[in-house]
Amino acid sequence: MLRILCFKTLKLFSQLTHCLTTRHYERDITTNQGQEYFLKSNQSDQFNFILPKQVHGSKIQVVKNENLLLNKKQFEADAIITNQMNVWIGILVADCFPILMFEPSVNVIAVIHAGWRGVEQNIHLKALQCIIEFMNSSIKNIFIGIGPGIGSCCFEVGKEVSDKFEKRSITSAQFVHPISEQKAMVDLRGLIISDLVMAGVSLKNIENMNYCTSCFTDLFYSYRKEGKNTGRMLLAARLNESSQDDK
C-alpha cells in the first residue's frame, strides 16, 4: 500500500526533498508522536519542523531565519515560504489542495493549504507573488506540484459559495458548473491551474496529481466524505544543504 507520494518532476531536483503522506502512513501524522516519527525517519527533529495553525485564510508566513524555529509557539498561516536549508515546512490536508512551489535557481520553497476559502482569497497567487518578491526571481523559473484534493466530481456547493466564485473573476466563473437552482459543482483544481498559468507560470512546470480525495478514500482522507473526525495527509518539503548544481 502506498504510504507516501511525491511529485515526479520535483523529485528530480536533488536540492529538494518532499513527500505527501497517504492514509496508509504508519503513524497518525496529526499527532506529535506521528510528526516526530516522520522527522526521525527523515533524519530530522521537531526543532527543524514548521507546521502552522491553519485557519482557511490567505496569510503566508515567510521564514527567513531561525527565529520562528527557536520560538516554538505555533503561528496562524495557510502557507509557508522559506529559503532556509534543512528545515521541513508542512501543511495538513483532507480535500483541500496541497500545493508545493519550488524555485530552483534561488532555492526557495513554499507549501500551501488551498481550500475553497483560500483559493477564493487568492492564497496560491499571493504565495507565487511572495516567492518572486522575496527572492527577486522570475515566475518562469517556478515549478509547482498540485496534490490530491476534492475534484469537480464531488465538490458540490451551495449558492453562497458558488456566487463568490462567479463574482471573483470571469475565469473563475467558468469553473462553476450549476446542477440546480441552489447547487453547483466547483472545479477548484482547474481554477488553481488556470490562475497560475494566467499569472505567468509555464504549464509544463505544473505537475497535477489528478486524484479526487473524495473518490479515492482507499488512498486519501476526505473531510467531505468521511466527516470531521477523519485523518489528514501531510505535505512536507525541505531544502537540502548539499549539491545545488545537479538537477
Ligand SMILES: [Zn+2]
Ligand atoms: Zn470525486
